[in-house]
Amino acid sequence: MNDETRELIIIGGGPAGYTAALYAARANLEPLVIEGFAWGGQLMITSDVENYPGYPDGIMGPAMMQDFRRQAERFGAEFLTDDVTKVDFSEHPFRVWIGEQEFTAESVIVATGASARQLGLESERLLQGRGVSYCAVCDAAFFREKEVVAPVHERHLRRELGEERRLLHRGVPSADDHDAPVAEEGRVADGAVRNPAALEQLLAGQP
Numbered sequence: 429m430n431d432e433t434r435e436l437i438i439i440g441g442g443p444a445g446y447t448a449a450l451y452a453a454r455a456n457l458e459p460l461v462i463e464g465f466a467w468g469g470q471l472m473i474t475s476d477v478e479n480y481p482g483y484p485d486g487i488m489g490p491a492m493m494q495d496f497r498r499q500a501e502r503f504g505a506e507f508l509t510d511d512v513t514k515v516d517f518s519e520h521p522f523r524v525w526i527g528e529q530e531f532t533a534e535s536v537i538v539a540t541g542a543s544a545r546q547l548g549l550e551s552e553r554l555l556q557g558r559g560v561s562y563c564a565v566c567d568a569a570f571f572r573e574k575e576v577v578a579p580v581h582e583r584h585l586r587r588e589l590g591e592e593r594r595l596l597h598r599g600v601p602s603a604d605d606h607d608a609p610v611a612e613e614g615r616v617a618d619g620a621v622r623n624p625a626a627l628e629q630l631l632a633g634q635p
Contacts, residue, residue: 433521433532434460439512440539442469446496448537453503460533461500462508462526468493469541473556478569 436452438445441463452459471477474489483492501507508526516523521532544562546552552560561567 430529430531433534434458435533436460436535436537437462437522437524437531437533438537438539439515439524440464440469440537440541441467441497441507441509442539442541443471443493443496444541445469445537445539446493446500448539449500449505450496450503452537453500453505456504458504458506460506460508460531462510462512462524462531463497464511464540465509467497467509470544470562476570 435457436459438448438452438459438461441461445461445463449459449461466472468490471489471493476486477483477489477492478486480487480492487495497507510526512524513527514525515536517536521534522536524531524533524536546562561570
């Protein structure tokens with residue numbers, strides 16, 4: 429067990445975790461950031477970032493995360509590149525473990541982020557960052573006037589950008605998706621798919 433009780437531990441090494449580390453370090457809280465092996469978050473699998481202030485020419489996602497990390501480190505944030513395996517927030521000070529190693533802190537910020545819900549297709553993995561995107565708000569502008577396949581709930585973006593579009597639905601459309609086209613099992617209709625194999629064909633450019 430680490431005998432020192434810290435002011436702050438931050439769990440997570442994505443944009444939120446690094447931003448918290450920056451503010452905490454500048455406030456002289458000397459935060460410990462347990463950033464995880466997958467530090468940088470989803471931006472580590474993102475190519476061009478064009479919608480973040482301060483980067484007028486755009487920036488690659490991994491380079492952006494390195495900037496975030498370096499800025500927090502400049503003010504005294506300490507980083508551990510490892511995964512938290514257990515926590516106990518039932519008593520004070522809070523307890524955080526990395527394997528058998530225990531840390532305690534007066535406060536803990538959990539900024540573990542999220543991951544995209546993938547379909548598990550081979551073509552999805554191969555085309556990631558080369559046409560397959562997981563954020564319509566972030567990346568729709570890259571696909572102006574192109575044919576796109578996107579979730580039903582993102583249909584408004586395609587209307588605004590004027591693309592030819594096909595709507596993709598994981599299962600049976602809900603009442604809110606009353607205008608979504610319906611596909612027969614295993615077929616790609618004018619929009620919806622019900623079978624991953626059909627989507628595989630669609631991503632491969634087959635009718």
